[in-house]
Amino acid sequence: MSEMVLWEIRNGVGHIVLNQPDQGNVISTPMAHALAAVVEQAHRTDIGAVLISASGKQFCVGGDIREFVQNREQLPQLIxxxxxxxxxTMQTLANLPVPVISAIQGSLGGGGLGLGLCADIVLASNQVFLRGGYSAIGLSPDLGSSYYLSRRAGAARAKYLLMSNRPISAQECLRLGIFDALHEPHELAAQACQLAEELAAGATNSLAHIKKLCDSAHSHDLQQHLQREQQAITDCAIHPNSREGIAAFLEKRQPGFQRN
Structure with a gap:
């Protein structure tokens, strides 16, 4: 694995860490190869949750502008x-059957929006600023940035953020639903790890169904969705985790869930 993106498993959680702090964790061609390899590793590994974070002062500033300049005559081919x-890789992340959490410790923009907001749960430092970045250099969004912004904040607000290229504070992102929770900078990593480990120790079959149902809620009418919910809860009821969860509730103890 490349040192540009680190991969480690701790307490059932797969940690993906963007690790080019001196360059703002830019998405260069080498970074793209490293990230694709690490996400494939996550896909193939038996884990209960994934936590995406980054080293340094910035989470991810987006594409590598220096690489764009060096290849400006072949920019379409580079992109x-x-x-x-x-x-x-983004599709693989979205399809992981486990909770994905992001811990955004620093500013993000461009393709970093997609990497940060693709998570099921987005935690951030209360000092973070979000900025589109694309319109400033005459480009349009990639890596799901417009998709996740629209799903979280609505299409109208996503257009405003991406077209105006104005920086948005962490507090405003929380108000708009772009972030799910804010933490003090020195507390973010610990809080994100704690949540990821709690979810990894949970009934992952139940969490997988919750993820699928919520992600597909706007793709079906109510009747279809009720049918999908019925099938999901039936599958959960068959699984040993439901019996363990109910027994633990009655016995007033912590449940010992199976991962699969």
């Missing part, structure tokens, strides 16, 4: 190469 790697 096609990077997205050819990362679009399937």
């Amino acid at each position: 096609a190469e990077i997205l050819g790697l990362l679009n399937p």
Whole structure:
């Protein structure tokens, strides 16, 4: 594995860490290869949750502008190469059957929006600023940035944020639903790890169904969704975790859930 993106498993949680702090964790071609390899590792590993974080003062500033300048005559080909790697990677992240949490410790923009907001649960430092970045250099969003912003804040607000390119504070992101919770900078990492480990120790079959149901809620009418809910809760009821969870509740103890 490349040192650009670190991968480690602790207490059932797969940790993905963007690790080019001196460069703002830019999404260069080498970074794209490293990230794709680590996400594939997460896909193949038996874990209960994934935590995405970053080293340094910035979470991810987006694409590598220096690489764009160096390849300005072949920019469409460069973008096609990077997205050819990362679009399937983003899809793999979205399809992981476990909770994905992001801990955004520093400012993010460009493709960093997609990496930070693709998580099921987005935690952030209360000192963070979010900025679109794309319109300032005449480009449009990638890596799901417009998709996740629209899902979290609504299409109208996403257009405003991406078109105006104005920085948005962590508090405003929380109000808009872009972030799920804010923490003091020195507390963020510990809080994110604690949540990830709690979820990894939970009934992961139940969490997988919750994830699928919520992600697909706007893709079906109510009747179809009720049917999907019925099938999901039936599958959960068959699983040993439901019996363990009910027994633990009655016995007033912590449940010992199975991962699969």
